Amino acid sequence: MTADVNHMLGRADWLNTPGIQAVFSALELEGDQARVVGGAVRNTLLGHPVPDIDIATTARPETVMQRALDAGLKPVGTGIDHGTVTVISRGVPYEVTTLRQDVETFGRQAKVVFGRDWVRDAERRDFTLNALYSDRRGHLFDPLGGLADCLARRVRFIGDPDSRIREDYLRILRFFRIYAAYGEGDIDAAGRDACLRQRDGLRHLSGERIGHEMRRLLRAPLAAAALRMMNDSGLWEIATGGLARIEDYCALRGLAPFAPDVSDPELGLVVLGGFVREDLERICDRLRLSNAERNRMRTAWAAMKFLRQSADPTAPPPDARDMIYEFGRQGAVDGLLAHWAFRKAQGTPPPEDDWRELLERVRQAPLPAFPVKGADLIAAGHAPGPALGELLQKLETEWRASKFTLSKVDLVLRAGSSG
Template identity: 65%
Template sequence: MTSSVDEKLSNADWLAAPGIQAVFSAVERDGDAARVVGGAVRNTLLDHPVPDVDIATTAPPDVVMSRARDAGLKAIGTGLEHGTITIVADDFPYEVTTLREDIETFGRQARVVFGRDWEKDARRRDFTMNALYVDRNGHLHDPLGGLDDCLGRRVRFIGDADGRIKEDYLRILRFFRIYAAYGEGELDAEGLGACLRQRNGLRQLSAERIGHEMRRLLRAPRAAYALRMMNDCGLWEIATGGLARIDDYDALRSLDSVAPQTRDAELGLVVLAGFVREDLARISDRFRLSNQERKRMETAWAAKKRFLQTARRPSAAAMSYAFGREGAIDGLLAVWSASLAGAKEDSAFYEGMLSDLAAQVIPEFPLKGADLISLGHKAGPELGALLRRLEVAWIESEFALTKEQLLERSGAAS
């Protein structure tokens, strides 16, 4: 198996890139070694994209920076206190971190020293599948035997699971997020039990860290199963301060092949936690969401309500005009998932509406205030009210009224 793994890694595009080979050449001097570690190795073995590359080395951080600059590479001390240097080669950033080992362990503030022992460095990491290293030639180094877990898609903590979580309680969320992204089968029982026992540690985490991890979890392929397990363990309520519609979210993710929006965190949060509008504000504050993310959630929630409250099903044109194409599709998917969860599926309507929304050209209201002023109407609040009444009439006509017909309806100013 090792030879086939080495072959797969050695043929990886990112490892053959001149930029990373230049980093290796710069760092690996005077007996020092460097190896890619973690996500890039794991993702390559599991046929996932590799968005970033982390490198571990025996060279001290100041030496890494000096050698990189001597080689004509850009070096930035992004985390010197943690031994991390960012080296930019061919416009791609590589994080290079000196091997470390714990001297004293007390949560995220553990005192560490830089070292040269690859196994001790591996034991500081979170999961066995993340403690895999590969050298510049594609040869795998597996100090803790994590390869089988990686290929078997088993997410297991390194060493004592409770102890690893106490070092950083965010590892509870990472356990579920890594599983949702890469895992198969049942969650590791030992890890799940530790997350359950240590769940109150989540209360110590900042909103930014929880929000960042939860957004990544919601985008993962097996998010629905992971969130159900989190909810069963009481972790969702601790993380969010509220309840969850797990069945609705299960139904939403069953539509992954129908619409890519089902993987978006904003829509997922609306489906999971948007019982009332106030829930959106709570979740946004809890996760420190951006204004853009908040706005999308609010639009999706409002579009969902419009679909549910309208006696006669609205047209794609009306929904697109009111909420934009993205907001209308989000609202439709939220209603569709609730319908599926309640065993009230009307697939023909939802599929047809989704197709119509995707193809819909959003109508543009043909009148402007200047058009009414040209007829003698005076600028001011009355003009604005008249313009809004004409817009409502235009919408109710299914956008059929022309500019000339709307002007006729406006009447001449007295």
């Protein structure tokens, strides 16, 4: 097995670039070693994309900075006090961190010292499948037996789960997020139970850190299964401050074969927690979401509410162009998917073929543009002022009622007859 793994790593595209090999050459001087660690190794073995690359080294941070400069690379001391230097080579950033070991443990403020012991460095990481290393030729170093767990897609804490969690309570969310992204089969019982025992620690985390982790979890393939476990154990309520409509969310993820939007965190949060508008705002505040994320969620919630209040199970689907005009294209898509999931969870799903066709029309239909402006009515003899605005609103309502068929000429003529 090891020979096969080495062969796979050795052929990885990211390991055979001049950029990363230049970083290795810069670091591996005077007896120092460097190895890629964590996600890049794990993702390669599991056939996932490799978005970024972390490198561990025995060289001290100040040495990393100097050697990178000497090699013509660009070092940035992003976390130099904690041993991390970002080295930019051929335009690609690599996070290079000196081997560390904990001396005293008190959460994220744990006192660490730099060292040269690869096993001690591995022991301070979170999960066994993340404690895998590769040298520049693709030779695997597996000090804690993480390879078997990785290939089995089994997420296990390193050492005592409670101790690992107390070092950083965000690892509770990471446990479920890594399972949702890479896991298979039943979740590790020892890890799950430790998360439940330590769950009050989530209350001490910042909203930014929770929000960052929850976004990544919601994008993962097994998000529905992971969130169901979190909801059943009270973790969701602690993390977000509210309850979850977990059945709606599971139904939403069931629409994935023809709607990739279901893995978007904004839509997921609306479906999970948007019982009322106040719930939506609470989640936005708790997770410190950006204005763009908040606006998308608010529009999605409004579209979902519109469909939920106006929909008769026996009525035909809404007009696609009217939905687009009212909520924008993405808002209309989000609202349709959220309402569709709600109906499925309630046991009254709309006709699938009709709603798939409606969803496609919403994605492709041109955005209607109201053809009349105030200047058009003034040119036709109407006086400027509040009455002109009221007339424009009246004409827009008639235009929408006509399913956007009335032309500019039609509308101006109607304005004339009603003026």
